[in-house]
Amino acid sequence: MAKSKKKLEVVHLVCEETGDYNYTLRRKSGGEKLKLKKYSPRLRRRTLHVEKKK
Numbered sequence: 608m609a610k611s612k613k614k615l616e617v618v619h620l621v622c623e624e625t626g627d628y629n630y631t632l633r634r635k636s637g638g639e640k641l642k643l644k645k646y647s648p649r650l651r652r653r654t655l656h657v658e659k660k661k
Contacts, residue, residue, distance in 0.1 A: 613635050613636070614635075614636060615633045615634060615635060615636075616633070616634065616635075616636050616660070617631060617632070617633055617660075617661070618631070618632045618633070618634055618641070618658050618659070618660060619631055619632075619658070619659050619660070619661050620632065620641065620643065620645060620656040620657065620658060620659075621656060621657055621658075621659045622645075622647045622649075622650075622654050622655075622656055623654065623655045623656070623657055624647070624650060624654050624655075625647060625649050625650065625654075627647065627649060628659075628661075629645065629646075629647060629648065629656065630645055630656065640657065640658040641656075641657070641658040642655060642656070642657055642658070643655075643656050644656070
């Protein structure tokens with residue numbers, strides 16, 4: 608029998624300062640929420656982005 612694959616979930620990264628949805632990722636379910644410094648086009652600098660499910 609074939610092994611079952613873990614489902615990938617679609618996750619959005621939201622800028623903490625502006626609230627914009629700037630990035631979309633597909634990742635395995637479970638684990639901690641992502642907190643990354645990514646580029647914010649509106650502010651034109653790197654800001655903290657937090658994972659949010661839509």
